[in-house]
Amino acid sequence: MKLSLRPMPWLTGIVAVMLAILISLGVWQLQRLQWKTDLLAEVEASVTSPPLTSLDDLERAIAAGEPVDFRRIVFASNPAPDRPIYAVYKTQQGGIFWDLFRQYDSIFGKYDTVENADKPDGTVLSPHRNIRSYYIGYVREDHPMGRVEGWLKSKPNRTTNRWFKFNQTKDWGTETTGLPGLMQSGLENNVRTSHYIDIETTLPFNTADQGVSAAAALPVRRPTIRNNHRDYMLTWFFFALLLIIFYLMIHRRAGRLTW
Secondary structure, X not given: OOOEEOOOHHHXXXXXXXXXXXXXXXXXXXXXXXXXXXXXXXXXXXXXXXXXXXXXXXXXXXHOOOOOOOOEEEEEEOOOOOOOOEEEEEOOOOOOEEEEEEEEOOEEEEEEEEEHHHOOOOOOOOXXXXXXXXEEEEEEEXXXXXXXXXXXXXXXXXXXXXXXXXXXXXXXXXXXXXXXOOXXXXXXXXXXXXXXXXXXXXXXXXXXXXXXXXXXXXXXOOOOOOXXXXXXXXXXXXXXXXXXXXXXXXXXXXXXEEO
């Protein structure tokens, strides 16, 4: 059997462009599928791991490239009362709310959520968390704001201490001047701003064993992460196949495809 095809130039050009787009979208979804599958595996490894028992353990795990997002942790800390409080906007139904972040040793912790009227200006503290304690919670990884997201979302305002994402401008832990009511001398340069700890509870400093037990008793927090990229990938490749079929059918009807 001899196959003969005399392509229609204009139609071939259009189909070639559309095929390139559809195949590119399919390959992109394949890459997204691989990325999302690896991400889910890392999250599962993190949430099922034993709790970290110090900030040093956390630093070692991060340095070793271990997955730590949503991992449970207990650590001892003595937060300085003169540290600035960063209020980060949190979308929530029923009003405007702010997550409050403070520095604990070399890392930041999200220790409270307040309504807009109670947003701190650097003078409002959380007294029951200013003493040396065991802090129990979940490690969270900061996901930097993308370029498009940065264009669309509200910008921070250093003067009023208004922030819209954890360390949005990458200057937490550096010199902080000109913030009314906040510490003027700046923070240490060894502050980690790639991760923070979502603090659930505290225990007195003399209860180390109870702190480890309380961290182990925290419920496993699995984020809801959809992974539909396989379906999206197959959909784009299926459209590409249909386009090829229609292209051949048109040429067959026009007598330009014979065998």
